[in-house]
């Protein structure tokens with residue numbers, strides 16, 4: 582897929598006329614289609630610092646592998662804040678944001694076989710065709726026909742309706758009676774914290790690990806790291822409220838890096854050795870460099886954060902430390918496993934939801950999440 586801004590603008594212009602047209606199936610005369618304009622509300626990005634909750638054309642099926650989902654619940658991610666800050670200039674103006682949510686299938690493309698109208702589904706933040714070289718390796722994040730495109734390269738879930746390409750591989754079925762609030766956390770943050778942080782960081786029993794960033798993604802790493810029973814989990818952030826919450830989720834030590842010297846404190850807690858795994862869940866140079874400072878010999882730095890600026894890699898200090906550094910865009914390959922742990926309440930990600938809004942209170946929800954420290958916010962949930 583060509584991710585150039587210009588080609589996407591062209592694509593949008595070419596398709597705008599089509600998107601405005603919806604065939605009304607309840608046409609009064611058999612065999613005759615009445616074409617009408619159909620709109621919905623959506624959160625649209627208009628360049629750095631600019632967004633609007635406004636009328637947009639309702640999505641329609643484009644390919645036989647698509648479905649249209651009516652969004653029942655959605656949320657806002659730290660990545661959406663990066664986009665709005667202007668960290669990701671490749672996002673076209675006019676893009677509907679959002680890559681998380683659960684919904685009900687409204688319309689199904691001709692070749693979709695796993696889902697039918699009325700099914701409840703988890704929308705994965707990553708779209709996967711299931712057929713390309715990367716999908717066959719399980720690296721869905723780099724699917725040649727999808728990957729992370731939702732709310733980024735194609736319109737996303739912060740809307741009343743969303744078109745999901747390659748629906749058979751990009752949606753997860755919700756069984757009747759499941760707690761759909763908790764399942765919103767499976768669209769992105771749980772697989773992200775687990776795959777990019779815990780699995781790449783090779784967390785093992787008895788390890789001492791540090792999680793830098795106690796946002797929803799850092800908290801997801803905190804919850805899922807405990808599958809492997811690390812001995813110590815040090816959570817570092819600048820928000821006292823989030824650090825308090827981290828303690829209730831299993832952090833054994835917390836450090837407010839705005840008030841204390843985080844490097845000195847981690848070294849004091851680890852007998853001067855540093856941590857076995859440092860998980861970066863913020864996405865700014867300072868926090869990645871903090872991970873470089875606190876990693877022990879043989880340790881693993883697992884980056885999760887989306888970075889908009891270059892980071893200094895201190896090879897003059899690290900070249901002989903036998904460490905590994907990993908980066909990853911979440912693949913969502915662990916969603917089925919994580920779903921079971923949520924269903925059995927081995928982990929309870931619903932506790933991450935601090936604020937609930939109606940879908941059309943989107944701007945208020947953004948304001949709350951953007952001022953997370955002031956509002957004592959973690960995950961904000963929007964329900965239609």
Ligand SMILES: NC(=O)c1ccc[n+]([C@@H]2O[C@H](COP(=O)([O-])OP(=O)(O)OC[C@H]3O[C@@H](n4cnc5c(N)ncnc54)[C@H](O)[C@@H]3O)[C@@H](O)[C@H]2O)c1
Pocket residue numbers: 658659660661662663769770773777793794795796797798799817818819820823838862863864865867868884885886887888909910911953
């Ligand atoms: N790799 C992936 O596939 C992937 C997927 C989803 C999200 N992400 C990224 O993960 C990161 C975290 O997402 P989130 O939703 O939890 O975001 P968030 O903005 O809610 O959380 C970030 C946390 O970092 C803290 N923080 C900011 N600056 C700090 C500093 N200098 N020192 C210590 N703490 C600091 C904030 O107080 C906040 O609690 C973001 O960068 C997001 O884009 C990556």
Ligand SMILES: [Zn+2]
Pocket residue numbers: 658659660661680706769770
């Ligand atoms: Zn996200």
Ligand SMILES: [Zn+2]
Pocket residue numbers: 709710711712713714715716717723724725726727
């Ligand atoms: Zn693919």
